[in-house]
Amino acid sequence: MELIDGKLTSARIKAEIAETVAARVAEGHRAPHLVAVLVGHDGGSETYVANKVKACEACGFRSTVIRREEDVTEDELLGLIDQLNNDPEVDGFIVQLPLPRHINEQRVTEAILPSKDVDGFHPVNVGRQSIGLPCFHSATPAGIVELLKRYNIPTRGKNCVIIGRSNIVGKPLAALMMQKGIDATVTVCHSATENLAEVCRQADILVAALGRPGFVTADMVKEGATVIDVGTTRVPDSSRKSGFRLSGDVDFENVAPKCAYITPVPGGVGPMTICTLMQNTLRAALGEVY
Ligand code: NAP
Helix, strand or coil, X not given: CEECCHHHHHHHHHHHXXXXXXXHHHCCCCCCEEEEEEECCCHHHHHHHHHHHHHHHHHCXXXXXXXXXXCXXXXXXXXXXXXXXXXXXXXXXXXXXXXXXXXXXXXXXXXXXXXXXXXXXXXXXXXXXXXXXXXXXXXXHHHHHHHHHHCCCCCCCCXXXXXXXXXXXXXXXXXXXXXXXXXXXXXXXXXXXXXXXXXXXCCCEEEECCXXXXXXXXXXXXXXXXXXXXXXXXXXXXXXXXXXXXXXXXXXXXXXXXXXXECCCCCCHHHHHHHHHHHHHHHHHHCCCC
């Protein structure tokens, strides 16, 4: 069994990006600039945005965080998005989700210019990804594909079973895994799937993205499979300073001995998600996509 080290892989990718950026800056170009819009003071969102700022530093990017209070109106937020869309100094921006309930997330997502939508959430980017056109990839799925590539895990003709069909993980990952060049045979499972364990046992690559700690047990995994654990559920843990620990969707202890490769939680898929955001921002700055 080999552990897939997302932390190390993401550090390498950020170093590669930093090298490209340093070379461009030496040629007189400005550094790529990512803006994060943060509404309210949600603990999780604060952490995610802080990590994105840190990743920007590691990549040699400029980053700006624009804060708005919880009671910001949808019109005010749309006005800010319009400004960012038209600001030539901003290569890409994200509006950290979730947003307060009085704001329509879909309307906000669709207000972002696809050419600046480095989260890859705009339907134009989602659609372009699904038909294999240049686009900003959705962060977690592209991070997973990058891990498979860097660990030389074969995908062509392999059975890839994904548990979960969310718009941010399951669906876009299915679209990526079945693209020409990756060539997996993809099955997507969800809460209505019958004989789930049996379907999972067919998987050469099993991706768990449902948000239920320890859901994937050893009897659901084929000997020699690759298991990718996307789950990150906060489980109360009084022995930690934070009061919680992150738990994956896989019963790691019992599943790992059966696997060829497996991702840990934390330190597997999580760090790769931010890497895609950095890659998308660099591509936005280089004008590689639009
Ligand atoms: P989500 O929107 O909550 O969707 C969960 C999916 O799992 C749904 O499609 C649901 O089916 C399916 N599901 C739930 N219970 C199931 C069961 N018993 N059997 C089969 N399918 C079941 O999930 P998400 O946003 O994709 O997130 C999933 C997990 O990944 C969460 O723990 C989240 O924190 C984590 N995550 C991690 C990262 C990262 O960077 N590491 C990024 C994104 C998400 P239905 O559609 O039928 O309800």
